[in-house]
Amino acid sequence: MSMILALLLAAAPAADPLCATPAPLAEPWTSWTQSGQGKAGTQAQGAPALILGKPVVATLTPAVHVQFAVPPGKGATEGFGGLLALSLKQSARIGIGLSGPAWVDVVSGTTPVASVDHGHGPDCSGLRKIVWFDLPAGRHLVQIAGSKTPDIRVMAADAKANQPR
Numbered sequence: 001m002s003m004i005l006a007l008l009l010a011a012a013p014a015a016d017p018l019c020a021t022p023a024p025l026a027e028p029w030t031s032w033t034q035s036g037q038g039k040a041g042t043q044a045q046g047a048p049a050l051i052l053g054k055p056v057v058a059t060l061t062p063a064v065h066v067q068f069a070v071p072p073g074k075g076a077t078e079g080f081g082g083l084l085a086l087s088l089k090q091s092a093r094i095g096i097g098l099s100g101p102a103w104v105d106v107v108s109g110t111t112p113v114a115s116v117d118h119g120h121g122p123d124c125s126g127l128r129k130i131v132w133f134d135l136p137a138g139r140h141l142v143q144i145a146g147s148k149t150p151d152i153r154v155m156a157a158d159a160k161a162n163q164p165r
Helices: 002-011
Strands: 037-039 056-059 080-088 092-098 103-108 111-113 115-119 129-135 138-147 151-158
Touching: 056 080, 080 092, 080 151, 092 103, 103 129, 111 129, 138 151
Parallel strands: 037 056
Antiparallel strands: 056 151, 080 138, 092 129, 092 151, 103 111, 103 138, 115 129
């Protein structure tokens, strides 16, 4: 029996040594791994709040049932989607981080806001995608579309949060 166990262990794929431990994240993403759960909205009216610096694992809805404020750039009827409200007291460059592949738009009023940059977190951080937007003060709608999974970690971060002045 121990011979079979040894063969099974030898045949098992080795863990990726690069991802043995999560990568540390710099500001403004240091709270990325904190816990928080919620259900993303399906309509702009009553969309739950996304608070700067507070990640949430959002439960999404099949995208065909989401009433997007504006048509998403991609994935409007594919996979899962949802809406979150983001309120800002002052204008800021805001990054929207996602844990998985999905499309993210920010809508101000009835106008989509063009992204100014995009990227991702460090390898093994779980921060798969970051899209940056220059947003004015006020209420905005974060639209997620085309997620392959019904749950996605999402976080909004101010580019200048906790940075030296």
